Amino acid sequence: MKKPLLVLSALALGISSVIAPVTATAALPVSVNNQQLPSLAPMLEKVTPAVVSIAVEGKHTSTQRLPDSFRFFFGPDFPEEQIREQPFRGLGSGVIVDAGKGYIVTNHHVIDGADKIIVQFYDGRELTAELIGSDKMSDIALLQVKAPKDLAEIKIADSDQLRVGDYTVAIGNPFGLGQTVTSGIVSALGRSGLNIENFENFIQTDAAINSGNSGGALVNLNGELIGINTAILGPNGGNVGIGFAIPSNMVRNLTEQILEFGEVKRGVLGVQGGELTAELAEAFGYETNQGAFVNQVMPDSSAEKAGLKAGDIIVSINGKNIRTFGELRAKIATLGAGKKVTLGIIRDSKAQDFTVTLQEMVQNTVKADNLHPGLVGAEFANTSSSDNTKGVKVTNVAEKSLAARYGLLKGDIIIGLNRSPIKNLGELRKALDKNPAVLALEVQRKDAVLYLIIR
Structure with missing residues (x-):
């Protein structure tokens, strides 16, 4: 994504011939009549290091049906469809919610389809992030970096305590310019029906939010996270004083489920x-x-x-x-x-x-491609109450994929990995995070239990 070109202009007034050289710079006053002037600077000095910029790279895949004349000229074995891959790059923002474990919250649409996620921190450092899980229907994603010891994090506030008129501060990376701070108020609460995502309960604010602010922080005057900026209402992605954020309580509930189960148990x-x-x-x-x-x-x-x-x-x-x-x-x-x-x-x-x-609610499946190279081509979901066995269910296996070659079948239920019991996607992900050299999958297949060895 190209950064917009900023053009600055000035009036030619012959300034040098009018204004005498300045020999000293007067400092701005910090107080008037012994009263401290109001400023957001002290709060922002603590909060802004916990807001990051996110750059993503990936490929969009599209399928185009070819004319029947192609098959006439090239024969019946010529494919009916052509698959095209279009590279893309994108920019967004994120918020560090757990410095010790390196957890970063952003929007699902920021990282959707990304093969590479680069996080740039306030001090200029860059790290590659791993996608822990995301939820398209509420537009939340959880990333993790191998965290240095000196990361900052934002305290999460109770968004149910918000009132219309409360002051807000939006922090993000609009248009890829770098970290930017804007302020405003809570304009409305409980906004929905915007046709943006399936589950909408937005905080509306007039703090300036633009393209690239997605995934950034909306904080109160105490520097506590009250929402994740997610959308704007304006032509061409520009700010018109109407922006929307996902309430922090929703963010907390969703990320806790992603960490515990590997997905959102809606x-x-x-x-x-x-x-x-x-x-x-x-x-x-x-x-x-x-x-x-x-x-x-x-x-x-x-x-x-x-x-x-x-x-x-x-x-x-x-x-x-x-x-x-x-x-x-x-x-x-x-x-x-x-x-x-x-x-x-x-x-x-x-x-x-x-x-x-x-x-x-009926669970969505999770592609296993990012879990382990040997599982590429499989799709997983947590078992439901109708399954007699608790574990991770294989909902689909692509033909000729690595998962199929290693013997995984649709309907299998993974109940163990390297002699450790597996009850849900969260436990499977944690076990795979240890990067074992060999996977010994304990699988329930109908009435039988067997082991599949994946190297």
């Missing part, structure tokens, strides 16, 4: 609904139009088991108010499967509380 409530309009609120005897209206409760879902009904108005999660159905959907999805939540409900004009244990 929770599902089992309701369909929409926004609570003023007309609906009046019809159901509710005084405001903030909340999520339930149109339908799905059979055998978490919501049905807890006693929710169509016509209920969900107004809070774990005692914290929600404003929209989109906010409800995003928070439930990122809390994680198996979590117990308390929902505040308005039913027949009366407030009630219901405790719900979230079920697990």
